[in-house]
Amino acid sequence: GAGVSQSPSNKVTEKGKDVELRCDPISGHTALYWYRQSLGQGLEFLIYFQGNSAPDKSGLPSDRFSAERTGGSVSTLTIQRTQQEDSAVYLCASSAGTGITGELFFGEGSRLTVL
Amino acid sequence: DQQVKQNSPSLSVQEGRISILNCDYTNSMFDYFLWYKKYPAEGPTFLISISSIKDKNEDGRFTVFLNKSAKHLSLHIVPSQPGDSAVYFCAASEGNTPLVFGKGTRLSVIA
Numbered sequence: 001g002a003g004v005s006q007s008p009s010n011k012v013t014e015k016g017k018d019v020e021l022r023c024d025p026i027s028g029h030t031a032l033y034w035y036r037q038s039l040g041q042g043l044e045f046l047i048y049f050q051g052n053s054a055p056d057k058s059g060l061p062s063d064r065f066s067a068e069r070t071g072g073s074v075s076t077l078t079i080q081r082t083q084q085e086d087s088a089v090y091l092c093a094s095s096a097g098t099g100i101t102g103e104l105f106f107g108e109g110s111r112l113t114v115l
Numbered sequence: 116d117q118q119v120k121q122n123s124p125s126l127s128v129q130e131g132r133i134s135i136l137n138c139d140y141t142n143s144m145f146d147y148f149l150w151y152k153k154y155p156a157e158g159p160t161f162l163i164s165i166s167s168i169k170d171k172n173e174d175g176r177f178t179v180f181l182n183k184s185a186k187h188l189s190l191h192i193v194p195s196q197p198g199d200s201a202v203y204f205c206a207a208s209e210g211n212t213p214l215v216f217g218k219g220t221r222l223s224v225i226a
Contacts, residue, residue, distance in 0.1 A: 043216035106158030
Protein backbone atom coordinates (compact mmCIF):
# COMPACT_ATOMS: atom_id res chain seq x y z
CA GLY A 1 0.00 0.00 0.00
CA ALA A 2 0.93 3.62 -0.32
CA GLY A 3 0.96 4.44 3.37
CA VAL A 4 1.35 2.92 6.80
CA SER A 5 -1.57 0.62 7.52
CA GLN A 6 -2.79 -0.20 11.03
CA SER A 7 -5.40 -2.64 12.25
CA PRO A 8 -7.79 -2.74 13.91
CA SER A 9 -8.79 0.91 13.70
CA ASN A 10 -10.88 0.50 16.84
CA LYS A 11 -10.68 -2.09 19.59
CA VAL A 12 -12.84 -2.31 22.69
CA THR A 13 -11.77 -4.88 25.23
CA GLU A 14 -12.39 -5.83 28.81
CA LYS A 15 -9.86 -5.24 31.53
CA GLY A 16 -7.52 -8.19 31.87
CA LYS A 17 -7.75 -9.36 28.25
CA ASP A 18 -4.80 -9.40 25.85
CA VAL A 19 -4.82 -7.35 22.65
CA GLU A 20 -2.72 -7.34 19.51
CA LEU A 21 -2.32 -4.32 17.27
CA ARG A 22 -0.84 -4.65 13.81
CA CYS A 23 1.22 -2.27 11.71
CA ASP A 24 2.16 -2.65 8.07
CA PRO A 25 4.83 -0.04 7.26
CA ILE A 26 5.57 1.57 3.93
CA SER A 27 7.36 -0.90 1.69
CA GLY A 28 11.12 -0.47 1.86
CA HIS A 29 11.12 1.54 5.07
CA THR A 30 13.69 0.10 7.42
CA ALA A 31 12.64 1.90 10.57
CA LEU A 32 9.37 1.31 12.44
CA TYR A 33 8.10 3.06 15.56
CA TRP A 34 5.21 2.68 17.95
CA TYR A 35 3.85 5.70 19.79
CA ARG A 36 0.68 6.14 21.79
CA GLN A 37 -1.46 9.17 22.49
CA SER A 38 -3.56 9.14 25.61
CA LEU A 39 -6.36 11.67 26.06
CA GLY A 40 -4.94 15.18 26.40
CA GLN A 41 -1.37 13.98 26.06
CA GLY A 42 1.28 14.18 23.42
CA LEU A 43 2.70 11.29 21.47
CA GLU A 44 4.53 8.96 23.85
CA PHE A 45 7.33 6.87 22.37
CA LEU A 46 7.02 3.14 23.01
CA ILE A 47 9.45 1.14 20.86
CA TYR A 48 11.63 1.49 17.77
CA PHE A 49 12.87 -1.09 15.26
CA GLN A 50 15.69 -0.37 12.83
CA GLY A 51 16.58 -3.05 10.33
CA ASN A 52 18.00 -6.13 12.01
CA SER A 53 19.25 -4.28 15.07
CA ALA A 54 17.90 -4.99 18.53
CA PRO A 55 14.82 -2.84 19.12
CA ASP A 56 14.90 0.20 21.38
CA LYS A 57 12.32 -0.74 24.01
CA SER A 58 13.07 2.14 26.34
CA GLY A 59 9.57 3.62 26.05
CA LEU A 60 7.52 0.54 26.92
CA PRO A 61 5.59 1.45 30.08
CA SER A 62 5.54 -2.01 31.63
CA ASP A 63 6.39 -5.65 30.95
CA ARG A 64 2.79 -6.16 29.84
CA PHE A 65 3.79 -4.45 26.61
CA SER A 66 5.82 -6.18 23.92
CA ALA A 67 6.33 -5.82 20.20
CA GLU A 68 7.90 -7.77 17.43
CA ARG A 69 8.69 -7.12 13.84
CA THR A 70 8.77 -10.12 11.55
CA GLY A 71 10.92 -10.20 8.44
CA GLY A 72 11.76 -6.55 8.80
CA SER A 73 8.26 -5.57 7.78
CA VAL A 74 4.99 -6.07 9.67
CA SER A 75 4.99 -5.33 13.39
CA THR A 76 2.65 -6.45 16.16
CA LEU A 77 2.26 -4.63 19.46
CA THR A 78 0.88 -6.88 22.18
CA ILE A 79 -0.59 -5.67 25.45
CA GLN A 80 -1.22 -8.38 28.00
CA ARG A 81 -3.72 -8.15 30.85
CA THR A 82 -4.97 -4.78 29.66
CA GLN A 83 -5.73 -2.06 32.19
CA GLN A 84 -7.99 0.98 31.82
CA GLU A 85 -4.95 3.28 31.69
CA ASP A 86 -3.88 1.48 28.50
CA SER A 87 -6.78 3.18 26.69
CA ALA A 88 -5.21 5.37 24.03
CA VAL A 89 -4.62 5.72 20.31
CA TYR A 90 -1.65 3.58 19.33
CA LEU A 91 0.20 5.05 16.38
CA CYS A 92 2.69 3.29 14.17
CA ALA A 93 5.16 5.16 11.97
CA SER A 94 7.87 4.18 9.53
CA SER A 95 10.76 5.96 7.93
CA ALA A 96 13.27 5.28 5.22
CA GLY A 97 16.33 6.64 6.96
CA THR A 98 18.73 4.85 9.23
CA GLY A 99 18.68 7.75 11.62
CA ILE A 100 15.67 9.04 13.46
CA THR A 101 15.99 12.61 12.30
CA GLY A 102 14.16 11.83 9.14
CA GLU A 103 10.50 12.29 8.42
CA LEU A 104 8.17 9.77 10.04
CA PHE A 105 5.12 8.57 8.16
CA PHE A 106 2.30 7.72 10.53
CA GLY A 107 -0.62 5.38 10.17
CA GLU A 108 -4.12 6.41 11.23
CA GLY A 109 -3.77 4.68 14.55
CA SER A 110 -5.58 1.99 16.49
CA ARG A 111 -7.91 3.35 19.14
CA LEU A 112 -7.93 1.03 22.14
CA THR A 113 -10.63 1.30 24.78
CA VAL A 114 -10.30 -0.86 27.88
CA LEU A 115 -13.54 -1.15 29.85
CA ASP B 116 9.30 15.53 33.03
CA GLN B 117 8.36 16.91 29.65
CA GLN B 118 11.32 17.68 27.42
CA VAL B 119 9.16 19.31 24.74
CA LYS B 120 6.46 21.70 25.87
CA GLN B 121 3.65 23.32 23.98
CA ASN B 122 2.10 25.55 26.59
CA SER B 123 -0.88 26.70 24.55
CA PRO B 124 -3.41 23.90 24.15
CA SER B 125 -5.42 25.93 21.66
CA LEU B 126 -5.22 28.98 19.42
CA SER B 127 -7.84 30.77 17.32
CA VAL B 128 -6.87 32.97 14.41
CA GLN B 129 -8.83 34.87 11.78
CA GLU B 130 -8.45 33.67 8.22
CA GLY B 131 -5.72 35.60 6.41
CA ARG B 132 -3.88 36.54 9.60
CA ILE B 133 -0.68 35.00 10.95
CA SER B 134 -0.76 31.95 13.21
CA ILE B 135 2.15 31.56 15.60
CA LEU B 136 2.56 28.27 17.42
CA ASN B 137 5.20 28.05 20.10
CA CYS B 138 7.31 25.23 21.49
CA ASP B 139 9.89 25.14 24.27
CA TYR B 140 12.36 22.38 25.03
CA THR B 141 14.63 21.56 27.92
CA ASN B 142 17.23 19.24 26.38
CA SER B 143 20.07 21.34 24.96
CA MET B 144 21.34 18.27 23.10
CA PHE B 145 18.35 18.23 20.74
CA ASP B 146 19.68 18.87 17.25
CA TYR B 147 16.69 18.42 15.01
CA PHE B 148 13.19 19.80 15.32
CA LEU B 149 10.04 19.02 13.40
CA TRP B 150 6.42 20.11 13.24
CA TYR B 151 3.63 17.66 12.53
CA LYS B 152 0.01 18.40 11.72
CA LYS B 153 -2.85 16.14 12.71
CA TYR B 154 -6.43 16.11 11.52
CA PRO B 155 -9.09 14.17 13.49
CA ALA B 156 -9.05 10.42 12.92
CA GLU B 157 -5.84 10.66 10.90
CA GLY B 158 -2.21 10.08 11.77
CA PRO B 159 0.14 13.05 12.13
CA THR B 160 1.75 14.26 8.91
CA PHE B 161 5.12 15.92 8.62
CA LEU B 162 4.99 19.64 7.97
CA ILE B 163 8.42 21.23 8.28
CA SER B 164 11.72 20.69 10.06
CA ILE B 165 14.82 22.58 11.09
CA SER B 166 18.31 21.54 12.03
CA SER B 167 20.01 23.09 15.03
CA ILE B 168 22.62 24.65 12.76
CA LYS B 169 19.95 26.92 11.30
CA ASP B 170 17.68 29.51 12.83
CA LYS B 171 15.03 29.65 10.15
CA ASN B 172 13.47 27.37 7.56
CA GLU B 173 10.73 28.40 5.20
CA ASP B 174 8.38 26.35 3.05
CA GLY B 175 5.63 28.28 1.36
CA ARG B 176 3.26 29.68 3.98
CA PHE B 177 5.10 27.87 6.77
CA THR B 178 8.22 29.14 8.52
CA VAL B 179 9.93 27.62 11.52
CA PHE B 180 12.19 29.74 13.70
CA LEU B 181 14.69 28.29 16.15
CA ASN B 182 16.20 30.22 19.07
CA LYS B 183 18.74 27.85 20.60
CA SER B 184 19.77 30.15 23.41
CA ALA B 185 16.16 30.37 24.56
CA LYS B 186 15.46 26.71 23.72
CA HIS B 187 12.43 27.89 21.82
CA LEU B 188 11.01 27.32 18.41
CA SER B 189 7.95 28.64 16.69
CA LEU B 190 5.91 27.85 13.62
CA HIS B 191 4.48 30.74 11.65
CA ILE B 192 1.66 30.22 9.18
CA VAL B 193 0.84 33.16 6.97
CA PRO B 194 -1.70 33.71 5.66
CA SER B 195 -3.74 31.28 7.74
CA GLN B 196 -6.45 29.33 5.93
CA PRO B 197 -9.44 27.37 7.28
CA GLY B 198 -7.80 24.15 6.06
CA ASP B 199 -4.94 24.80 8.46
CA SER B 200 -7.27 24.02 11.36
CA ALA B 201 -5.69 21.00 13.01
CA VAL B 202 -3.58 19.95 15.98
CA TYR B 203 0.08 20.86 15.57
CA PHE B 204 2.77 18.84 17.34
CA CYS B 205 6.29 20.01 17.94
CA ALA B 206 8.92 17.24 18.05
CA ALA B 207 12.64 17.09 18.71
CA SER B 208 15.42 14.55 18.53
CA GLU B 209 19.01 14.16 19.71
CA GLY B 210 21.10 12.29 17.20
CA ASN B 211 19.53 8.92 16.52
CA THR B 212 17.18 8.92 19.50
CA PRO B 213 13.40 8.66 19.03
CA LEU B 214 11.45 11.82 18.39
CA VAL B 215 10.06 13.44 21.53
CA PHE B 216 6.71 15.12 20.99
CA GLY B 217 4.89 17.91 22.74
CA LYS B 218 1.22 17.68 23.73
CA GLY B 219 0.08 19.63 20.70
CA THR B 220 -1.72 22.90 20.03
CA ARG B 221 -5.15 22.92 18.45
CA LEU B 222 -5.32 25.67 15.83
CA SER B 223 -8.69 26.96 14.69
CA VAL B 224 -8.71 29.29 11.70
CA ILE B 225 -11.95 31.20 11.58
CA ALA B 226 -13.34 32.26 8.22
